[in-house]
Amino acid sequence: MGAKARAWVNRGLIVLAALAGVGLILGLPVATTWGKIAILATAALLGGMVAWREIPAFDPLGRVHWRLPRRPERACAITFDDGPSANTGRVVEILGRYQVKATFFVLAANARRHPDVLRRVAEQGHTVAIHGVTHKKVHRDSEASVERELSTAIGELSALGVPPARLYRAPHGRKSAATLRAARKLGCQLWAWSRGIWDTDRPDPEILVRRATRFACSRMVLLLHDGRGDEEHPDIESMLAALPRILERLRADGFTFLTLDGA
Numbered sequence: 001m002g003a004k005a006r007a008w009v010n011r012g013l014i015v016l017a018a019l020a021g022v023g024l025i026l027g028l029p030v031a032t033t034w035g036k037i038a039i040l041a042t043a044a045l046l047g048g049m050v051a052w053r054e055i056p057a058f059d060p061l062g063r064v065h066w067r068l069p070r071r072p073e074r075a076c077a078i079t080f081d082d083g084p085s086a087n088t089g090r091v092v093e094i095l096g097r098y099q100v101k102a103t104f105f106v107l108a109a110n111a112r113r114h115p116d117v118l119r120r121v122a123e124q125g126h127t128v129a130i131h132g133v134t135h136k137k138v139h140r141d142s143e144a145s146v147e148r149e150l151s152t153a154i155g156e157l158s159a160l161g162v163p164p165a166r167l168y169r170a171p172h173g174r175k176s177a178a179t180l181r182a183a184r185k186l187g188c189q190l191w192a193w194s195r196g197i198w199d200t201d202r203p204d205p206e207i208l209v210r211r212a213t214r215f216a217c218s219r220m221v222l223l224l225h226d227g228r229g230d231e232e233h234p235d236i237e238s239m240l241a242a243l244p245r246i247l248e249r250l251r252a253d254g255f256t257f258l259t260l261d262g263a
């Protein structure tokens with residue numbers, strides 16, 4: 001089973017478990033109405049805490065950005081994670097052909113390998129933002145450790161000639177209260193996304209086009225990858241083959257393309 005199918009099965013199981021839980025509690029012969037409400041509220045709180053950890057965009061307090069503002073209408077953002085790689089130049093070439101500006105959440109360790117590519121991304125008017133030094137998850141790290149990771153990434157990218165926009169997307173989108181505090185301390189907005197299409201699984205390009213454009217809606221922040229974590233020679237051919245058609249279809253649907261630094 002592919003990652004996408006698994007994710008849907010997981011979501012289905014969570015909904016079923018939640019419904020079964022609510023049904024069980026409401027059917028409890030012993031608890032009073034207030035008792036049932038208390039049990040449901042506790043279950044909702046615990047569920048919310050799990051969701052906060054597991055779902056990158058989920059934050060009831062609105063501290064995690066994951067879609068564009070309401071205006072302008074019919075706008076979307078194309079974002080790339082895990083670069084730069086040897087193939088990022090081809091991404092930039094495709095974006096240039098369609099006159100689309102995108103946001104690149106880069107890893108400083110990958111930028112060290114491809115400094116010219118990093119500079120080219122910035123020179124072409126794209127927004128360079130922060131994904132970390134390496135692709136290790138940070139949601140279990142202390143505030144000081146995340147702060148160190150972020151300031152090292154900012155320092156290294158700046159030393160390569162590209163001071164990044166203060167936008168941070170944590171690896172795998174995993175976050176904690178410490179992640180949020182560290183990002184805020186360094187003046188960074190924490191970003192997730194509204195649509196991921198599992199392009200790193202490298203399915204048939206037509207599948208990627210369908211996932212990216214079916215039900216596309218205003219404010220969409222699309223997550224793509226011009227690298228694969230810390231891999232030195234990532235294979236992104238499937239995404240590269242899909243990208244022109246994704247841009248064509250979104251534009252034909254009336255979408256304009258924004259970068260996240262203005263959002």
Ligand SMILES: [Zn+2]
Binds near residue numbers: 081082131135172229
């Ligand atoms: Zn990533």
